[in-house]
Amino acid sequence: MKKKQLIAAAMAAVMAAGALTACGSGSKETGSAGEIGKESAAKTGEGKAVLSVTTWDNESTPQFSAIIDAYEAKNPDVEIKVIDTSADEYNNSVGISLSAAQPDPDVIWVKDMGALLQMADKEQLLPLDDFIKKDNLDLSVYKGAAEQLRYNDISYSLPYRNDWYVLYYNKGLFDAAGVEYPSNDMTWDEYYDLAARLTSGEGGSKVYGSHHHTWQALVTNWAVQDGKHTVVETDYDFLKPWYENTLKLQDNGYIQDYSTLKTANIHYISVFKNQQCAMMPMGTWFIATMMQSQAEGETDFRWGVAAIPHPSDTEAGYTVGALTPITISRFSDQPELAWDFVKFAASEEAAEILARQGVFTGIQTEASLEAIASAEFFPEGEGNVEALNYSHYVFDRPLDSKIEEIRTVLNEVHEMIMIHGYSVDDGINELKERVAEIKGW
Numbered sequence: 001m002k003k004k005q006l007i008a009a010a011m012a013a014v015m016a017a018g019a020l021t022a023c024g025s026g027s028k029e030t031g032s033a034g035e036i037g038k039e040s041a042a043k044t045g046e047g048k049a050v051l052s053v054t055t056w057d058n059e060s061t062p063q064f065s066a067i068i069d070a071y072e073a074k075n076p077d078v079e080i081k082v083i084d085t086s087a088d089e090y091n092n093s094v095g096i097s098l099s100a101a102q103p104d105p106d107v108i109w110v111k112d113m114g115a116l117l118q119m120a121d122k123e124q125l126l127p128l129d130d131f132i133k134k135d136n137l138d139l140s141v142y143k144g145a146a147e148q149l150r151y152n153d154i155s156y157s158l159p160y161r162n163d164w165y166v167l168y169y170n171k172g173l174f175d176a177a178g179v180e181y182p183s184n185d186m187t188w189d190e191y192y193d194l195a196a197r198l199t200s201g202e203g204g205s206k207v208y209g210s211h212h213h214t215w216q217a218l219v220t221n222w223a224v225q226d227g228k229h230t231v232v233e234t235d236y237d238f239l240k241p242w243y244e245n246t247l248k249l250q251d252n253g254y255i256q257d258y259s260t261l262k263t264a265n266i267h268y269i270s271v272f273k274n275q276q277c278a279m280m281p282m283g284t285w286f287i288a289t290m291m292q293s294q295a296e297g298e299t300d301f302r303w304g305v306a307a308i309p310h311p312s313d314t315e316a317g318y319t320v321g322a323l324t325p326i327t328i329s330r331f332s333d334q335p336e337l338a339w340d341f342v343k344f345a346a347s348e349e350a351a352e353i354l355a356r357q358g359v360f361t362g363i364q365t366e367a368s369l370e371a372i373a374s375a376e377f378f379p380e381g382e383g384n385v386e387a388l389n390y391s392h393y394v395f396d397r398p399l400d401s402k403i404e405e406i407r408t409v410l411n412e413v414h415e416m417i418m419i420h421g422y423s424v425d426d427g428i429n430e431l432k433e434r435v436a437e438i439k440g441w
Helices: 002-015 062-074 087-099 113-121 129-134 171-177 188-197 217-224 237-251 258-263 268-273 285-295 335-345 348-355 366-373 403-418 424-439
Strands: 049-056 078-085 107-109 157-170 279-283 303-307 318-328 392-395
Touching: 049 062, 049 087, 049 335, 062 078, 062 335, 062 348, 078 087, 087 113, 107 335, 113 318, 113 403, 157 171, 157 285, 157 335, 188 237, 188 279, 217 237, 217 318, 217 403, 237 403, 237 424, 258 403, 268 279, 268 285, 279 285, 318 335, 335 348, 348 366, 403 424
Parallel strands: 049 078, 049 107, 318 392
Antiparallel strands: 107 318, 157 279, 157 303, 157 318
């Protein structure tokens, strides 16, 4: 029991993580993996090779230490030097080290995609394609995520940690309404129907059929879920039906309206915990939040997890999410050893190790899913574990050098559409014009 409680606590700690760092001195000639080759590694007094890796808030989360410890146990001739910093200082610290072309750090855990793109654009990362080809690494285990991590047709990183969208639901509210729980093969049209059927009451006691947080992703994610589009396009007409359907949910009172959520600063966590909605699309990180809430006695209602609904012309198993990549500094003085660590950190073996700590990874195996599902307070019942398995993984936003500027436009237009400041057509036209200006199309 104690171990399971620790897993639940670890999940909550992991989901709160946030940044990377680096330090060191000296310089190193740059080049591709093949050009650099294997350099003589720094040695400890015991003759061990020393590999430096960056982490953030390492003392408060097992997402890094579990893999570092496991690698050292498998490789007793290697010592891992951990360069740790607080989450809010990470990107700046790593940037300073890489700008100085220092040999430390060797391995970098990447906090966000924007940082990955910046480092790649500055030629501060080591391309991994030669290593992948040499070792005949099977990228299919990442179910499309590794290919989507390619930037300018180069693999600079592999998937490490992973979060994706699922559907949360309140079993008690479904039971009270006499409605079957959501299945793992449900279309968005069926979801809209459930949202209408599960809405009840008035005023302060009203229960909404579902809850959509204010993020723009809670509309655009489903528009890119099938992998046919991204949020960086020349034409945004594909967003129209998704905005129209979301506005129908809002205007019919099946979800709380955007203006109220923004004005009152209502957080999705409180809405679900207070049983004000029957369903909620949200990321897998919320599983840890709910488990911890129940472990602490804050909530005691029965809840479940289903696969995120899918478009009617797309099979079940498609989901949307974001990754924590792991990469190698171009200035590392031991790229082959760094690759060996990266390859291990992104392996099936590592996935199962991390799963025992409650951490979702870029690889899903039966063992890793069973480990997460065995945690205390993970929802019981048929279908919850299966809901965590997916067949296709799509990034919520692509690796594009202009993505942060485009996200600003997406957020601004999203708000105007949701408060009826723009018609859907007007919003789509503005997206086309402003994104084209940003991209120079």
